[in-house]
Amino acid sequence: xxxxxxxxxxxxxxxxxxxxxxxxxxxxxxxxxxxxxxxxxxxxxxxxxxxxxxxxxxxxxxxxxxxxxxxxxxxxxxxxxxxxxxxxxxxxxxxxxxx
Numbered sequence: 784x785x786x787x788x789x790x791x792x793x794x795x796x797x798x799x800x801x802x803x804x805x806x807x808x809x810x811x812x813x814x815x816x817x818x819x820x821x822x823x824x825x826x827x828x829x830x831x832x833x834x835x836x837x838x839x840x841x842x843x844x845x846x847x848x849x850x851x852x853x854x855x856x857x858x859x860x861x862x863x864x865x866x867x868x869x870x871x872x873x874x875x876x877x878x879x880x881x882x
Contacts, residue, residue, distance in 0.1 A: 784842060785869050786835040786849050790819075793828045793861040800829075800862070803855050813841045814848060828861070842868065 792800055810816055818833040837845040849866055856862045876882035 784837070784839050784871060784874060786837070786842075786845055786866065787869055788833045788835070788849060788853060788864060788866050790831045790833075790853070790856070790862065790864045791828055792856075792859060792863070794823070796859050796861050797829060799859045800831075800856065803859060807852055807855060810835075811844075811848060813837055814845050839874075 790800070804819070815836045816833055817836070819831040820833075822830045822832075824830060835845060835849055846866070846868065853864045853866060856864070870878070873882055
């Protein structure tokens with residue numbers, strides 16, 4: 784299972800986003816982060832995606848950590864986000880009784 788955050792913000796807020804990112808505390812050992820991956824869209828602004836990997840037994844704790852991280856950006860003008868847990872295919876198959 785992974786947690787994926789998608790962050791969106793206007794180009795004028797990019798420096799504030801970068802400064803905030805650099806000030807974030809380190810992640811706990813049980814979370815591995817991939818990214819951020821950045822994409823600029825002329826109509827939607829700048830988007831970033833981060834992928835957080837953790838053991839399923841730590842999912843609740845990891846969701847709390849990731850949720851706390853995104854709140855650091857709340858003062859950045861135009862910032863919006865989503866945080867979602869994603870299942871691996873094998874996990875999803877178990878949920879529907881096919882594994």
